[in-house]
Amino acid sequence: MPRIIVYTLLILTLLAILPPVVIAQVRSKPNPNLPINLIQDMDLQAKFKAQSMNDLFSDGRSQRVQVAGTIARGEAALDTHFNQGVVDGQWASSFPERLPANMExxxxxxxxxxxYCSPCHGYSGGGNGAVNQRALELVANADGPVNGTVWVAAKSLHDATITIQPVGQLFNTVTYGIRNMAGYQSQIPVEDRWAIVAYVKALQRSQDAALNDVPTDKRGGL
Ligand code: HEC
Structure with a gap:
């Protein structure tokens, strides 16, 4: 190989090492200067840093205590009673405070x-909704699994295993689903899920009432 090419290559190799070496050297020590900031965005803005002084307030602190009656963004999600139907790790037996169970x-x-529920569970909650009836028809007329699956009937909400459930557990079932039933967290807002729970409780009561539960003048002479 001609010497000139060898030398050129050697010089180029040495030159190529230079930039990384310079950069590494500059980066290795702290630099008090701000970096060159061509596009400012919100990098440099007026603000008070944590623990710094602020003359605006009489106590001179820039950090302020939370304003009474307010919550931080996202903090509402920490209310497990309202969002999951759980209080201290147990199913809630009452409605959330901010949502009194009333006629409305x-x-x-x-x-x-x-x-949302009657298509499967039926208007009275007995488990005989239109979807259930249609599915039973399909299954009865088939000689095996339909579309490769079997039908799990929606439960009767008057089943003794369900009537004893606290409202929090019902809310949880509506929210996250249970076994073969899907959850309704994304379709039904929280308040409406609680409203459904109130109605399910009323439905259950309607099928399981004693004579004494009926006002005397409405008993038809019984
Ligand atoms: C697409 C049909 C379908 C719809 C719609 C539906 N469910 Fe269900 N549900 C089921 C099935 C199926 C089961 C039984 C699941 C199992 O046992 O695998 C069930 C079970 C339940 C149970 C019993 C849970 C337990 O502890 O055993 C409750 C309570 C319930 N559903 C409430 C509701 C409510 C309230 C709604 C309306 C928001 C609703 N469901 C909508 C199909 C449905």
Whole structure:
């Protein structure tokens, strides 16, 4: 190989090492200067840093205590009673404080139940909704699994294993689903899920009432 090429290659190799070496050397020690910031975005802005002084307030602190009656963004999700139906690791036996169970909630629940739950569980909650009836028909007329699957009937909400459930557990089932039933977290807002629970409780009561539960003048002479 001609010497000139060898030397050129050697010089080029040495030159190529230079930039990384310079960069490494500069980066190795702290530099008090701000970096060159061509596009500012919000990198440099007026702000008070944690633990710094602020003359605006009489106590001179820039960090302020939380304003009474407010919550931090996202903190509402920490209310497990409202969001999961769980209080101290147990199923909640009451409605969330901010959502009193009254007639208005019940009416809302009736509407939502009829839309979202009755197709499978039936209007009265007995488990005989239209979807269930159609599925039973398909299964009865087939000689094996339909579309490779079998039908798991929606449960009767008057089943003794369900009537004893606390409201929190029902809310949890509606929210996250259970076994073969899907959850309704994404379709039904939290308040409406509680409304449905109120209505389910009323439905259960309607099928399991004693004579004493009926006002005397409505007993038809019984
Ligand atoms: C697509 C049909 C379908 C819809 C719609 C549906 N469910 Fe279900 N549900 C089921 C099935 C199926 C089961 C039984 C699941 C199993 O046992 O695998 C069930 C079970 C339940 C149970 C019993 C849980 C337990 O502890 O055993 C409750 C309570 C319940 N559903 C409430 C509701 C409510 C309230 C709604 C309306 C928001 C609803 N379901 C909508 C199909 C449905």
């Amino acid at each position: 909630l019940m009416k809302r629940g009736e509407g939502r139940f009829n839309i």
